Amino acid sequence: xxxxxxxxxxxxxxxxxxxxxxxxxxxxxxxxxxxxxxxxxxxxxxxxxxxxxxxxxxxxxxxxxxxxxxxxxxxxxxxxxxxxxxxxxxxxxxxxxxxxxxxxxxxxxxxxxxxxxxxxxxxxxxxxxxxxxxxxxxxxxxxxxxxxxxxxxxxxxxxxxxxxxxxxxxxxxxxxxxxxxxxxxxxxxxxxxxxxxxxxxxxxxxxxxxxxxxxxxxxxxxxxxxxxxxxxxxxxxxxxxxxxxxxxxxxxxxxxxxxxxxxxxxxxxxxxxxxxxxxxxxxxxxxxxxxxxxxxxxxxxxxxxxxxxxxxxxxxxxxxxxxxxxxxxxxxx
Amino acid sequence: xxxxxxxxxxxxxxxxxxxxxxxxxxxxxxxxxxxxxxxxxxxxxxxxxxxxxxxxxxxxxxxxxxxxxxxxxxxxxxxxxxxxxxxxxxxxxxxxxxxxxxxxxxxxxxxxxxxxxxxxxxxxxxxxxxxxxxxxxxxxxxxxxxxxxxxxxxxxxxxxxxxxxxxxxxxxxxxxxxxxxxxxxxxxxxxxxxxxxxxxxxxxxxxxxxxxxxxxxxxxxxxxxxxxxxxxxxxxxxxxxxxxxxxxxxxxxxxxxxxxxxxxxxxxxxxxxxxxxxxxxxxxxxxxxxxxxxxxxxxxxxxxxxxxxxxxxxxxxxx
Amino acid sequence: xxxxxxxxxxxxxxxxxxxxxxxxxxxxxxxxxxxxxxxxxxxxxxxxxxxxxxxxxxxxxxxxxxxxxxxxxxxxxxxxxxxxxxxxxxxxxxxxxxxxxxxxxxxxxxxxxxxxxxxxxxxxxxxxxxxxxxxxxxxxxxxxxxxxxxxxxxxxxxxxxxxxxxxxxxxxxxxxxxxxxxxxxxxxxxxxxxxxxxxxxxxxxxxxxxxxxxxxxxxxxxxxxxxxxxxxxxxxxxxxxxxxxxxxxxxxxxxxxxxxxxxxxxxxxxxxxxxxxxxxxxxxxxxxxxxxxxxxxxxxxxxxxxxxxxxxxxxxxxxxxxxxxxxxxxxxxxxxxxxxx
Numbered sequence: 001x002x003x004x005x006x007x008x009x010x011x012x013x014x015x016x017x018x019x020x021x022x023x024x025x026x027x028x029x030x031x032x033x034x035x036x037x038x039x040x041x042x043x044x045x046x047x048x049x050x051x052x053x054x055x056x057x058x059x060x061x062x063x064x065x066x067x068x069x070x071x072x073x074x075x076x077x078x079x080x081x082x083x084x085x086x087x088x089x090x091x092x093x094x095x096x097x098x099x100x101x102x103x104x105x106x107x108x109x110x111x112x113x114x115x116x117x118x119x120x121x122x123x124x125x126x127x128x129x130x131x132x133x134x135x136x137x138x139x140x141x142x143x144x145x146x147x148x149x150x151x152x153x154x155x156x157x158x159x160x161x162x163x164x165x166x167x168x169x170x171x172x173x174x175x176x177x178x179x180x181x182x183x184x185x186x187x188x189x190x191x192x193x194x195x196x197x198x199x200x201x202x203x204x205x206x207x208x209x210x211x212x213x214x215x216x217x218x219x220x221x222x223x224x225x226x227x228x229x230x231x232x233x234x235x236x237x238x239x240x241x242x243x244x245x246x247x248x249x250x251x252x253x254x255x256x257x258x259x260x261x262x263x264x265x266x267x268x269x270x271x272x273x274x275x276x277x278x279x280x281x282x283x284x285x286x287x288x289x290x291x292x293x294x295x296x297x298x299x300x301x302x303x304x305x306x307x308x309x310x311x312x313x314x315x316x317x318x319x320x321x322x323x324x325x326x327x328x329x330x331x332x333x
Numbered sequence: 334x335x336x337x338x339x340x341x342x343x344x345x346x347x348x349x350x351x352x353x354x355x356x357x358x359x360x361x362x363x364x365x366x367x368x369x370x371x372x373x374x375x376x377x378x379x380x381x382x383x384x385x386x387x388x389x390x391x392x393x394x395x396x397x398x399x400x401x402x403x404x405x406x407x408x409x410x411x412x413x414x415x416x417x418x419x420x421x422x423x424x425x426x427x428x429x430x431x432x433x434x435x436x437x438x439x440x441x442x443x444x445x446x447x448x449x450x451x452x453x454x455x456x457x458x459x460x461x462x463x464x465x466x467x468x469x470x471x472x473x474x475x476x477x478x479x480x481x482x483x484x485x486x487x488x489x490x491x492x493x494x495x496x497x498x499x500x501x502x503x504x505x506x507x508x509x510x511x512x513x514x515x516x517x518x519x520x521x522x523x524x525x526x527x528x529x530x531x532x533x534x535x536x537x538x539x540x541x542x543x544x545x546x547x548x549x550x551x552x553x554x555x556x557x558x559x560x561x562x563x564x565x566x567x568x569x570x571x572x573x574x575x576x577x578x579x580x581x582x583x584x585x586x587x588x589x590x591x592x593x594x595x596x597x598x599x600x601x602x603x604x605x606x607x608x609x610x611x612x613x614x615x616x617x618x619x620x621x622x623x624x625x626x627x628x629x630x631x632x633x634x635x636x637x638x639x640x641x642x643x644x645x646x647x648x649x650x651x652x
Numbered sequence: 653x654x655x656x657x658x659x660x661x662x663x664x665x666x667x668x669x670x671x672x673x674x675x676x677x678x679x680x681x682x683x684x685x686x687x688x689x690x691x692x693x694x695x696x697x698x699x700x701x702x703x704x705x706x707x708x709x710x711x712x713x714x715x716x717x718x719x720x721x722x723x724x725x726x727x728x729x730x731x732x733x734x735x736x737x738x739x740x741x742x743x744x745x746x747x748x749x750x751x752x753x754x755x756x757x758x759x760x761x762x763x764x765x766x767x768x769x770x771x772x773x774x775x776x777x778x779x780x781x782x783x784x785x786x787x788x789x790x791x792x793x794x795x796x797x798x799x800x801x802x803x804x805x806x807x808x809x810x811x812x813x814x815x816x817x818x819x820x821x822x823x824x825x826x827x828x829x830x831x832x833x834x835x836x837x838x839x840x841x842x843x844x845x846x847x848x849x850x851x852x853x854x855x856x857x858x859x860x861x862x863x864x865x866x867x868x869x870x871x872x873x874x875x876x877x878x879x880x881x882x883x884x885x886x887x888x889x890x891x892x893x894x895x896x897x898x899x900x901x902x903x904x905x906x907x908x909x910x911x912x913x914x915x916x917x918x919x920x921x922x923x924x925x926x927x928x929x930x931x932x933x934x935x936x937x938x939x940x941x942x943x944x945x946x947x948x949x950x951x952x953x954x955x956x957x958x959x960x961x962x963x964x965x966x967x968x969x970x971x972x973x974x975x976x977x978x979x980x981x982x983x984x985x986x987x988x989x990x991x992x993x
Binding site for chain 3: 038044045144158159160161188189190191192193194196197200201215216217218219221222223224225240241242245246255256257259260261262263264266267268269270271272273274276277
């Protein structure tokens with residue numbers, strides 16, 4: 001490809017190095033994100049999707065670190081940058097919003113001040129000008145009466161309003177990329193719809209690329225251009241939204257989609273996936289999904305499946321697909 | 334706010350009233366009374382004289398009646414005379430209270446001024462050399478008895494090196510520097526004993542705060558380590574610390590009593606000690622009550638600081 | 653409207669809480685009408701789902717029906733026995749018929765008790781069984797929820813979230829209650845575990861002849877489990893009906909908005925469009941007239957002035973709606989468009 005992608009993540013591995021020794025939690029994750037596009041990382045809790053997102057900006061929890069791989073923002077590798085360089089990117093070129101808008105906002109500062117901070121840090125604005133601009137940002141994210149809301153503290157706002165404030169903080173400096181970590185999970189369904197629509201509007205107006213982390217295929221179907229499904233620290237299937245939602249190939253993706261209750265289908269029993277996700281220290285040597293997989297064959301428990309290109313956009317890692325042909329793809333993206 | 338202060342004052346009054354009864358009762362339980370001391374000092378007194386004196390001072394009445402009599406007089410502002418000093422109680426207590434507050438206040442402020450930065454730095458670099466150092470110092474401070482530390486400092490700096498005066502206060506009319514020289518050792522003793530545990534409070538609270546989601550938000554915003562810790566963390570971290578420190582203020586008072594006695598600092602500590610040993614009921618009672626008042630004031634101050642630091646707390650009609 | 657075989661019945665049920673609100677200067681005493689004028693019948697053997705946004709009063713209603721809260725006003729009858737106004741001592745024997753399953757399986761299990769202690773505790777209060785019999789019953793229930801006998805000696809932290817919820821369910825069922833109130837029992841669980849628990853709840857309903865009140869904010873889950881659905885808004889029931897009737901032909905504008913907010917699982921990136929604006933009003937100062945009118949696209953003067961009551965929306969009266977304009981509101985729900993895709 002001639003043009004460098006906006007964000008290119010290559011073979012990213014993340015681990016925790018503490019008193020119990022090193023444990024690899026996320027392994028060999030690769031994806032690209034283009035301007036104005038939304039890529040969704042989907043998976044159950046513990047699959048490493050949030051950790052992957054935090055690693056992009058090196059915001060990992062204590063003892064967490066990037067073990068290998070690269071995170072290139074327009075060709076510059078974030079994984080090898082020092083703290084000072086990263087600070088210029090965080091909140092400026094790449095922003096984040098989080099699951100719990102209550103705990104993600106500082107309880108002791110008015111929300112206007114918290115929005116203004118990003119502008120002071122990155123745009124070199126004076127405090128007064130930044131506060132004025134912050135009110136404008138609050139208005140942009142649909143907060144009614146923004147001037148009087150700006151002096152409110154987070155606890156004085158509703159959950160939906162708090163998430164709007166978080167979005168205002170994240171978008172204050174018009175970043176190229178917005179990382180949204182389960183941004184609507186803590187919200188009611190009607191408020192979720194408001195926030196998702198707001199994100200659509202902002203993406204359209206600002207051309208922001210979104211990395212959307214979620215466990216909910218329903219929400220993802222509304223947001224994503226592309227989807228990467230993660231299981232036990234690996235991307236097991238990846239493709240366009242219609243590849244994954246309409247034509248899932250990996251047994252885990254298929255099972256996860258079938259097991260999601262829907263209001264447009266009536267089933268007497270939901271097809272359940274037996275067992276549970278293995279913890280990072282208990283991952284089997286072969287395919288991590290093999291112990292729960294209904295179509296597993298011998299080699300599944302022995303050997304890690306390689307990524308297979310099923311079409312130009314669609315990739316899956318499964319031995320069962322492998323045996324039914326396709327050429328092996330090492331270089332993807 | 335005014336409503337709140339009124340309600341709190343009313344509550345405090347009840348507490349003070351209760352405490353005055355408890356203290357009065359405890360003093361009444363002490364063996365011997367002033368008349369016994371008089372009698373032992375004056376061999377010419379007959380048992381009849383003693384009984385007459387007892388009746389004169391109401392000492393033959395049961396303790397609750399004496400208490401009610403005292404209370405009645407106290408409400409008219411008459412707190413009685415100090416037997417030891419032969420002066421009204423308040424005249425004796427006033428200057429002592431001031432000099433204790435100067436000593437305690439200085440020590441408290443110095444200890445906090447050291448503990449906050451040290452605790453914050455230790456929390457922002459857990460398991461660092463500084464962190465371990467703070468720990469070591471804190472445990473040393475907790476384990477060192479203040480009287481022992483005071484004597485060691487005195488031996489080293491006053492006796493062996495002769496740099497500082499061993500006790501008392503500067504003579505009247507001397508300069509500020511001279512007065513500070515007299516304060517240095519008692520203040521240093523109190524600070525050394527307490528600063529370690531104060532820094533541990535700060536450290537623990539900050540460690541908790543630095544794990545919070547909004548700290549991650551601040552980092553994601555592009556704030557540097559300094560800004561994250563001192564601007565986003567500190568104010569949140571101080572909220573629980575303020576409560577603990579306010580409670581500590583009460584125990585600082587009792588600690589100050591020992592240090593004052595050792596350095597012959599003319600404060601409440603020496604006064605309470607002397608008044609109890611000398612069976613000076615009137616003086617001991619008020620002096621001990623003042624300790625209660627100080628603790629209550631500390632708590633009130635903490636609640637106000639609490640509301641100032643945390644916008645989620647609204648001070649209103651008290652509970 | 654089903655009349656015979658009613659297990660739980662409420663008429664004009666209300667719950668008010670006293671609270672204090674900070675108004676900048678100090679505190680002001682206020683009353684929250686958490687549940688207002690709820691009349692419901694739950695028939696033995698059915699699963700009635702209670703849906704609505706957080707703060708709509710569904711949990712408070714659930715707690716009244718499971719005898720945790722005394723109603724402030726109105727009638728509540730369980731198995732034909734009037735409960736409202738009974739003294740705590742008189743309520744106690746009824747408790748064995750009514751059990752509750754909570755959302756968070758971590759905090760609803762005592763971390764210092766073994767599973768055996770957790771499961772057998774209700775038997776100590778309500779049965780004359782000896783230790784051996786209690787143990788046998790505990791094993792029986794563990795089996796019913798799909799956990800091995802050796803779990804008895806373990807502590808809650810040794811189990812995963814889904815297994816803990818199984819323990820919570822086993823504890824709720826050990827007294828063989830007739831009525832189980834399940835308050836968001838799967839919302840803390842992962843999708844793959846959630847479906848296991850939903851299937852289990854369905855199986856147990858058959859096995860133990862249970863009647864469920866299923867409280868949830870997740871309409872997809874409700875659709876899977878419920879026979880009938882009641883929609884709550886600001887403490888009131890605004891629509892109630894058979895599941896299919898309500899999902900396919902929602903009459904109340906609020907129900908329609910709720911359903912259109914649920915994303916389907918088909919690739920359709922883009923705005924949802926027909927959504928509700930703003931937040932639900934505070935139950936401390938509910939709007940005059942219809943509680944939904946400030947957010948309602950159909951609101952007229954009438955809605956601002958008078959409160960609509962639940963009225964039959966179909967011929968047999970099984971589907972009821974509280975809306976002045978239910979005729980106008982009736983229309984193809986967005987959900988149908990999703991099905992066609």
